[in-house]
Amino acid sequence: MARDTKELLKKVRKIEIKTRGLSNHLFSGEYHSAFKGRGMAFSEVREYQPGDEIRTIDWNVTARFNHPYVKVFDEERELTVMLLMDVSGSKNFGTQQQLKQDLATELCAVLAFSAIQNNDKVGVLFFSDKVEKFIPPKKGRSHILMIIRELIDFKPDHTGTDVAGALKYFTGALKKRCTAFLISDFISPAFESELKIANKKHDIIALKLFDKHDEEFPDLGLIQLKDEETGRLAWVNTGNSEVRKAFKANALRRNAQVKESFRKSGVDFAAIGTHESYVKPLMTLFKKRESKR
Numbered sequence: 001m002a003r004d005t006k007e008l009l010k011k012v013r014k015i016e017i018k019t020r021g022l023s024n025h026l027f028s029g030e031y032h033s034a035f036k037g038r039g040m041a042f043s044e045v046r047e048y049q050p051g052d053e054i055r056t057i058d059w060n061v062t063a064r065f066n067h068p069y070v071k072v073f074d075e076e077r078e079l080t081v082m083l084l085m086d087v088s089g090s091k092n093f094g095t096q097q098q099l100k101q102d103l104a105t106e107l108c109a110v111l112a113f114s115a116i117q118n119n120d121k122v123g124v125l126f127f128s129d130k131v132e133k134f135i136p137p138k139k140g141r142s143h144i145l146m147i148i149r150e151l152i153d154f155k156p157d158h159t160g161t162d163v164a165g166a167l168k169y170f171t172g173a174l175k176k177r178c179t180a181f182l183i184s185d186f187i188s189p190a191f192e193s194e195l196k197i198a199n200k201k202h203d204i205i206a207l208k209l210f211d212k213h214d215e216e217f218p219d220l221g222l223i224q225l226k227d228e229e230t231g232r233l234a235w236v237n238t239g240n241s242e243v244r245k246a247f248k249a250n251a252l253r254r255n256a257q258v259k260e261s262f263r264k265s266g267v268d269f270a271a272i273g274t275h276e277s278y279v280k281p282l283m284t285l286f287k288k289r290e291s292k293r
Contacts (some may be wrong), residue, residue: 012148019109030286031114035179037089043072061159079120079179080137083108086184088128089159100209103274104183105151129160130171166190167198179203192261201266206262215251217244
């Protein structure tokens with residue numbers, strides 16, 4: 001086996017052990033409560049029993065037999081979960097504990113293992129400023145391990161970001177309603193109308209990845225910066241407080257616009273930083289969804 005392949009499998013195993021443990025002990029119950037039973041399938045009609053809810057009475061059958069009957073529903077157990085992952089150049093940014101890409105990989109793995117524990121199918125869509133790769137939803141551990149391998153090793157052709165294009169492709173590619181996690185730093189041209197359309201057909205959850213220095217320059221004097229998405233180099237005087245202030249104001253404005261897009265589209269979201277554990281933000285998101293049901 002080539003050394004590169006060995007190293008890759010070692011990384012896959014490491015991520016599997018960590019994220020599978022988390023999904024077993026922390027997330028499986030929360031995931032189930034937050035995403036399950038959103039659809040109810042009609043099962044049968046039976047006679048009314050004390051304690052049955054009045055709203056479940058089937059009035060047509062009741063009228064026919066002159067005796068109360070109720071509708072029985074089964075929770076639709078099986079979901080299709082899609083992971084829409086931004087693989088643009090900015091994923092290589094991270095000044096804290098990890099890169100955005102490492103954070104996204106672990107998030108995807110945790111969500112994928114939580115999903116297969118609930119017997120759900122999982123698929124992935126990698127996107128930059130074009131759709132880079134689409135892995136159709138399937139069940140099973142070997143499928144998840146293949147996804148993790150791709151997450152670690154995937155090399156995109158492009159470096160830009162186009163969230164709108166990814167959502168458009170996803171809405172067209174998946175006919176059946178599914179739950180989709182959109183994972184990106186959302187440094188992208190406008191995507192609100194595509195998000196609204198996608199969230200009407202599917203159930204979209206946005207996970208916004210950020211690094212502290214996306215919003216704030218430290219005072220490092222005159223430094224050369226490279227834009228990972230365009231490849232452009234520029235000298236920036238971070239010692240100038242006005243430059244730092246303008247950078248922060250611009251970042252805060254962009255964040256507010258993205259947040260507003262999620263709100264208007266009715267999309268649940270969590271912001272997760274490279275400096276923190278993703279456990280708490282995910283748990284908070286799951287609990288919030290559970291309480292809304």
